[in-house]
Amino acid sequence: MDMRRLGSWGPLVSSVGLGAMSIGGTYGPTTEAEVMRLLAHAVALGVNHIDTSDIYGMGQSEELIGRFLRESRARVLLATKAAIRYVPGTGERRIDNSAAHLKSALEKSLKRLGRDNVELFYLNRREIDRPIEEVVETMAQLKREGKIGAIGLSEVSPETLRRANRVHRIAAVQSEYSLWTRGVEDEMLATCRDLGVTFVAFSPLGRGMLTGSPLDPQSFGRADFRRANPRFQEPEFSRNRDAVARFVELARKLGRPPATLAIAWVLSADRHILAIPGTRSAEHLEENVAGSRVHLTRDERAEIAAVFPEGFPWGERYGGAQWLGVERPA
Ligand SMILES: NC(=O)c1ccc[n+]([C@@H]2O[C@H](COP(=O)([O-])OP(=O)(O)OC[C@H]3O[C@@H](n4cnc5c(N)ncnc54)[C@H](OP(=O)(O)O)[C@@H]3O)[C@@H](O)[C@H]2O)c1
Numbered sequence: 001m002d003m004r005r006l007g008s009w010g011p012l013v014s015s016v017g018l019g020a021m022s023i024g025g026t027y028g029p030t031t032e033a034e035v036m037r038l039l040a041h042a043v044a045l046g047v048n049h050i051d052t053s054d055i056y057g058m059g060q061s062e063e064l065i066g067r068f069l070r071e072s073r074a075r076v077l078l079a080t081k082a083a084i085r086y087v088p089g090t091g092e093r094r095i096d097n098s099a100a101h102l103k104s105a106l107e108k109s110l111k112r113l114g115r116d117n118v119e120l121f122y123l124n125r126r127e128i129d130r131p132i133e134e135v136v137e138t139m140a141q142l143k144r145e146g147k148i149g150a151i152g153l154s155e156v157s158p159e160t161l162r163r164a165n166r167v168h169r170i171a172a173v174q175s176e177y178s179l180w181t182r183g184v185e186d187e188m189l190a191t192c193r194d195l196g197v198t199f200v201a202f203s204p205l206g207r208g209m210l211t212g213s214p215l216d217p218q219s220f221g222r223a224d225f226r227r228a229n230p231r232f233q234e235p236e237f238s239r240n241r242d243a244v245a246r247f248v249e250l251a252r253k254l255g256r257p258p259a260t261l262a263i264a265w266v267l268s269a270d271r272h273i274l275a276i277p278g279t280r281s282a283e284h285l286e287e288n289v290a291g292s293r294v295h296l297t298r299d300e301r302a303e304i305a306a307v308f309p310e311g312f313p314w315g316e317r318y319g320g321a322q323w324l325g326v327e328r329p330a
Contacts (some may be wrong), residue, residue, distance in 0.1 A: 001047030002267070002292040004274060006077070006120065007171040008196030010150060015267050016292040017049030018042045018285070019202060019278030022063055026058025026225050027208060030280040032064060039068040041282040043076065045289045051174075051200070052274045053081040053124060054109050060111035070114050078119035079172075079200075080109045081154060083127070084325070093237050095325040096128035099138040106147060122152035122174060123327050126327025132160050136167040143168070152200070157327040159193040177201035177273075179247065179262055179305060180208055180231070180240070180313040185269075193272050204266045204275040205259055205288070206313075207232075209240060212248040212258035228322065230315030239314045246307045256294065257282065263291025265304055 023035050030038075052061045053246040059330055061101060067235060069076070082105035096102075106121060121142065122133060138152045150171035164170050173192055177184050178201065192199040193330075194233070205211050207226055211258050216233050226232040251258040259277070266275045277288040296304070318326060 006198050011168050013049040014047050016046050017276040020278040022278040022280045023061040035064045037074050043074045047079045051079045051107050054105050066112050066114040070108040077119045080118050081104050081122035081124035083124040083307045095125045095127045097130045097135045117147050119149040121148035121153050122154045132164050133167050136164045140168040155326045158187045165195050172198040172200050174200040176203045178204045178207045199273045201266045201275045205269045207276050210262040230319040236315035243312045247271050250307050257287040259287045260290040264294035268296035
């Protein structure tokens with residue numbers, strides 16, 4: 001396993017971590033037995049970074065990870081997040097960066113995880129009217145209290161990162177990065193590198209699209225995130241699927257599973273990048289982890305990206321309420 005540092009000073013973590021949103025049912029159901037098998041397999045393969053959140057399965061992801069860690073005594077770097085809350089009754093999504101909410105959300109996460117602290121605590125979404133300096137000060141206080149090891153930000157702009165980093169060292173920024181979502185290449189990846197911040201690439205498999213496994217939007221369950229995502233609606237979905245078929249063909253010619261190649265493509269962009277693909281399957285996990293062992297040169301990366309036709313991808317990466325709290329570059 002290729003190991004990389006969290007921040008320029010932090011612990012070594014596996015370049016491929018495990019995204020645990022799927023444990024909460026975002027892309028289909030799973031069972032407790034499957035989750036335990038998946039987590040044990042991840043640790044056996046050398047994955048030592050697990051990424052979760054208080055909202056994945058409304059706490060279910062953290063609870064199952066907590067149970068696994070208690071039973072296995074595995075040592076991993078745990079990352080969790082807070083800032084999104086749901087209004088009781090209506091289920092409306094709100095962003096809350098208040099000190100009261102972040103502290104109480106973290107306490108509840110720690111309880112579910114069965115830990116006194118987590119190594120990395122992210123602000124999941126920024127509350128746009130609240131100064132980021134105030135929010136980072138709240139998180140710095142949690143660090144002084146020993147409840148978190150490092151501070152992370154999710155879906156922020158480069159400008160917000162620079163402001164935040166002036167208040168307290170930021171260890172990681174998490175945002176979407178893959179062959180079909182490349183916006184962070186404009187400025188964010190370089191800003192992270194300059195500041196010594198690790199960039200954690202989420203949804204590196206395009207939420208399943210870049211894996212070559214056939215997807216049928218008609219069969220997505222009611223809770224599946226992709227039901228409301230523009231890239232999975234017609235006619236965009238069919239156009240995206242046809243474009244991805246070229247990538248799948250290239251991967252086969254190169255003798256690699258498409259998921260392996262997609263992860264390698266992300267990780268080969270730079271050394272300060274980690275990938276956190278999500279899966280419910282131990283078999284898929286193996287293909288994803290294999291991405292950490294494939295090094296692609298700059299030219300090879302460019303050749304892979306060049307298989308996608310002009311205009312790819314069709315549809316924005318979020319739709320409607322999915323944009324709530326996501327900062328686009330100023
Ligand atoms: N900060 C944020 O706002 C944010 C947002 C999104 C995600 N994240 C984090 O990033 C993690 C990963 O992102 P993601 O789960 O959205 O998307 P992803 O990793 O791009 O894709 C996950 C999907 O790909 C499928 N898959 C995974 N490996 C596969 C393989 N080898 N072959 C075939 N299918 C495969 C999974 O299905 P199977 O279960 O069937 O394998 C699942 O449907 C999340 O778990 C979460 O921790 C953070």
